[in-house]
Amino acid sequence: MSTHSDYLQQAIDLAAENVESGQGGPYGALIVKEGKIIAASGNQVTGRLDPTAHAEVMAIRMACQTLNDYQLTGCTLYTSCEPCPMCLGAIYWARLDKVYYACSREDAAAAGFDDSFIYDEIPLPPAARRIAMLNLKQGNDLKPFELWNAKPDKILY
Numbered sequence: 001m002s003t004h005s006d007y008l009q010q011a012i013d014l015a016a017e018n019v020e021s022g023q024g025g026p027y028g029a030l031i032v033k034e035g036k037i038i039a040a041s042g043n044q045v046t047g048r049l050d051p052t053a054h055a056e057v058m059a060i061r062m063a064c065q066t067l068n069d070y071q072l073t074g075c076t077l078y079t080s081c082e083p084c085p086m087c088l089g090a091i092y093w094a095r096l097d098k099v100y101y102a103c104s105r106e107d108a109a110a111a112g113f114d115d116s117f118i119y120d121e122i123p124l125p126p127a128a129r130r131i132a133m134l135n136l137k138q139g140n141d142l143k144p145f146e147l148w149n150a151k152p153d154k155i156l157y
């Protein structure tokens with residue numbers, strides 16, 4: 001029976017292997033459900049030319065395919081490093097039960113992966129962010145939400 005520490009060690013090993021493979025950054029993640037590893041991935045940002053291909057996001061995508069579901073309730077994520085703000089959002093949307101991580105955001109920053117500029121942006125008003133988010137109201141901007149609310153067979157997530 002593997003322990004939390006065993007799974008976390010596997011995530012760290014994946015991260016270290018990822019440096020050799022050249023697929024992306026020094027990160028690894030895996031997802032466990034009922035004692036079984038259902039997904040595992042390294043960071044694949046540069047290999048896939050995909051800035052969203054962080055280890056945690058890749059593992060979440062893989063686990064959803066494995067379970068044929070869009071939510072991961074009952075699953076635990078093990079990651080070599082504290083999730084970045086993007087992965088944090090993905091973790092909540094995926095409804096994972098719990099996350100274990102090894103390195104901290106401070107460790108990542110010391111290695112050149114500093115997320116603090118993103119954390120600092122979050123509380124700012126959208127238009128004041130470094131990448132300005134400009135709210136342009138349109139006459140029919142609420143239409144998609146109205147259609148959604150009226151749709152009897154919608155799949156809630």
Ligand SMILES: Nc1nc2[nH]cnc2c(=O)[nH]1
Binds near residue numbers: 027056083
């Ligand atoms: N936790 C985590 N942080 C990152 N920062 C840049 N890439 C990654 C990643 O794949 N995982």
